[in-house]
Amino acid sequence: MNPEKPRTTHFGFQTVDEGQKAGMVHGVFTRVASRYDVMNDLMSMGIHRVWKDAMMDWLAPRPGQALLDVAGGTGDIAFRFLRRAGGGAHATVLDMTESMLIEGRKRAEAEDMAESLDWVVGDAMALPFADASFDVYTISFGIRNVTRIADALREAYCVLRPGGRIMVLEFSQLPSPALQRAYDLYSFNVIPAMGQVVAQDRESYQYLVESIRKFPDQDSFAAMIRDAGFDQVKFRNLSMGIAALHSGWKI
Secondary structure, three states: OOOOOOOEEEEOOEEEEHHHHHHHHHHHHHHHHHHHHHHHHHHHOOHHHHHHHHHHHHHOOOOOOEEEEEOOOOOHHHHHHHHHHOOOOEEEEEEOOHHHHHHHHHOHHHHHOHHHEEEEEOEOOEOOOOOOOEEEEEEEOOHHHOOOHHHHHHHHHHHEEEEEEEEEEEEOOOOOHHHHHHHHHHHHHHHHHHHHHHHOOHHHHHHHHHHHHHOOOHHHHHHHHHHOOOEEEEEEEEHHHOEEEEEEEOO
């Protein structure tokens, strides 16, 4: 009897065994944690802040809601959510990389909002929470790093209460081939070099650029969200499709 062939996935443009990817991604974010927010500002020229504000505009947080922000290490989304939601809201930030959570806790907002925040080390594919625990599930620039995206989406569905909402902010695909080529030139030539100068880590930023190219396009990812059980799935392009917001509801 032939042994079962190992399941493979991608790590950037590399093909790796599924069991290896989580550790490799963990290594990337452990290395970049201390410079992560600075690099986000430099790589996007600050536009990631506009995208995250657009996410909150569409999400429209309300008082008393419970948020689970997955891959939310440095707290950007959780802090925005709590400021918008007002009284009684609570945010749980989950990340597989403890050093990212440590960086989040260092931020001034973390101290101001300490009573409304939890920080949890965990895996998006095996969430350590009871079913129907949260009103909102968000993941921002993290789902493309998950080994099995479909598993993470099913976990999101399970931990949301009926009437709960998922919202995903992720890099995506530009509809114009000419614009996509120009963006690729910038991404593959500038971002890894910037990572070398600012974070002394070219390899991690090369992976991050490659991982964007391996992520499904807007329609394909919307179909994956529907397959996980969500209804009313829609997306909005940001900056012509450099990033996209996907929204769905648990009915």
